[in-house]
Amino acid sequence: MDGWTIIRFLHVLAMAFFVGGQLVLAAAVVPAVRRAGGAAEAAMRPVARRFGIGSAIALAVLIATGAALAGHYHRWGEGTLHLKLGLLGLVFLLLVGHIVIPKRAALAAAVGGVSVIIALLGVELAHG
Numbered sequence: 001m002d003g004w005t006i007i008r009f010l011h012v013l014a015m016a017f018f019v020g021g022q023l024v025l026a027a028a029v030v031p032a033v034r035r036a037g038g039a040a041e042a043a044m045r046p047v048a049r050r051f052g053i054g055s056a057i058a059l060a061v062l063i064a065t066g067a068a069l070a071g072h073y074h075r076w077g078e079g080t081l082h083l084k085l086g087l088l089g090l091v092f093l094l095l096v097g098h099i100v101i102p103k104r105a106a107l108a109a110a111v112g113g114v115s116v117i118i119a120l121l122g123v124e125l126a127h128g
Contacts, residue, residue: 004072011065011122014058019119021051022112048102063088075125084121087114 029047033040075081091114098107 007065007068010061014061015119018055018058019115022115026112080121080124084118087118090114
């Protein structure tokens with residue numbers, strides 16, 4: 001195992017946390033909390049805050065490891081990477097919107113959907 005394997009592992013792990021966490025929240029946690037209402041909704045705030053902090057860390061790891069991998073594997077000139085980076089910029093804008101207006105389900109869904117597309121493009125880059 002070399003250093004690039006560890007960098008690739010960290011990239012995939014951060015992606016799994018960011019995208020997987022969004023999917024779990026959207027598919028299981030948020031619907032259950034909404035059905036329960038009241039105290040459950042209040043309990044969701046610290047969960048969302050902690051996930052937000054973890055997501056920020058995951059995004060930082062994704063950017064650092066992604067840049068390193070793109071340089072190492074000479075991918076900077078590829079259109080797939082350019083699309084992935086453009087969508088990453090869109091995710092940042094959507095996240096800002098979601099932070100400013102946290103109860104907008106459409107913003108959260110857009111972040112999740114674009115994140116899944118970014119993950120798909122990452123698979124394409126890794127095997128293309």
